[in-house]
Amino acid sequence: MQAQPIPKAKPQDATQKVADALALAIHEHRLAPSTKLGEDEIGEIYNVSRTVVRAALQSLAHVQLVEIQRNKGAFVASPTPREAREVFEARALLEPRTARSAASRATPRDIEILKDHIAQEHLALDAGDNGRALNLSGRFHIEIARIADQDTISQFIETLIARSSLVIALYWRRESALCESHAHHALVQSIADGDEQNAEELMHSHLVDLNSALDLRDRPVQAQNLRELLQTRDQ
Amino acid sequence: MQAQPIPKAKPQDATQKVADALALAIHEHRLAPSTKLGEDEIGEIYNVSRTVVRAALQSLAHVQLVEIQRNKGAFVASPTPREAREVFEARALLEPRTARSAASRATPRDIEILKDHIAQEHLALDAGDNGRALNLSGRFHIEIARIADQDTISQFIETLIARSSLVIALYWRRESALCESHAHHALVQSIADGDEQNAEELMHSHLVDLNSALDLRDRPVQAQNLRELLQTRDQ
DNA sequence: TGCGGCTTAATTGTATACAATCTAGAATTC
């Protein structure tokens, strides 16, 4: 009678699940930069051993969402102004060409997906869930990279967008994030039209616009527990 | 009397050492694509536990030097023709601009380092150590990225060059690798001269040239033990 | 009161042990 007894405890990789959960929390700004990520603590939360937590943390360290200091532990990464600048420079280098490629390849189904993303983003904003809106906004860019059908570059873009989330958490100065919606909408339109040139230019100006909303002045690392800040001399 | 008693058994991360050793072996083509990398086996070689071997393998998997199949184990990655093409497309996108930037920033010391790289490469070639020569050739590109002083993009380039080594192992068709030397030499000259335009163009044509030396026709994965090949139906 | 060294607790790094899964070979059947 028990065709499928129970949804199964571990259908897939436990490590991946923990890593995804942590990444989501970071993307949605529930975990602030410099937050300490203790192995035992996380292990208890997700009911897994330190072994898998460590693997997840190392995985996140590879995309620079967390920083691991030997014998000290893992912390949510806290990009310096310089790193922040570099992330957006790299995006400006990669994404416009990706948008162009997407415009040349997008299927009606792809356009649908993009529009759905925007709709969900609006929903999240209306619900006051800024974290979720920000995450969706990032995934919009990832979706475009996917459509462009260049896995290698897509991966790079994915990590850049992940890091962008941290940059925004630290250096965003504009109040409203709504401004993006217009840019995204126009971008979808040009991709739907197959207007490569326009898509490339819109993506470029969109990124310039995003960048201009950052205040990259050097600010002392605002650790959640101020201890480090107080006992750190240089850096 | 024992100011520094002994070189110290583990001055740094054991995981990193294992990962570096494996990466070097792959870069120098001592480990062919699709080679099985058993955890116990590697652990015995380097006298470390599976824990650190696993961490090293996962680290290498992140840069796609190895591929991990769940419950199956780790294998030296074997890029498909498509992946190979993408790797070089990405390099063509990133490296010319990086070379330009390097030309605008290089110090005399940097030039010295680059020339030293070329010299060492020649030495390795004369010694018949093609693996080492190839590795040095790759590190030459990494050095240029370092000079460009863009850490984020440099990291991307580093992984691309690592993967290039695998691509070359699988798809290289030209006999001599010497052709590169001229290109590298001219590149250094333009960087030393601060000729940004020239550096960018030289890097571009160099990559085009490299790409033209590949034969990306689909070839069935030549696993070292043919078993997989025989019992695999599709892909 | 403030600084410095020492002791202890907590946390991470590594190794080992156990459980789950896969691979290979042998026995069995057609």
Next chain:
DNA sequence: GAATTCTAGATTGTATACAATTAAGCCGCA
């Protein structure tokens, strides 16, 4: 003789145990 199922060995996934390092608190002392 070929194919298939079953069993035994080997390999990976995860958890736990121990070692090493770091962080915190306490005491003493100037």
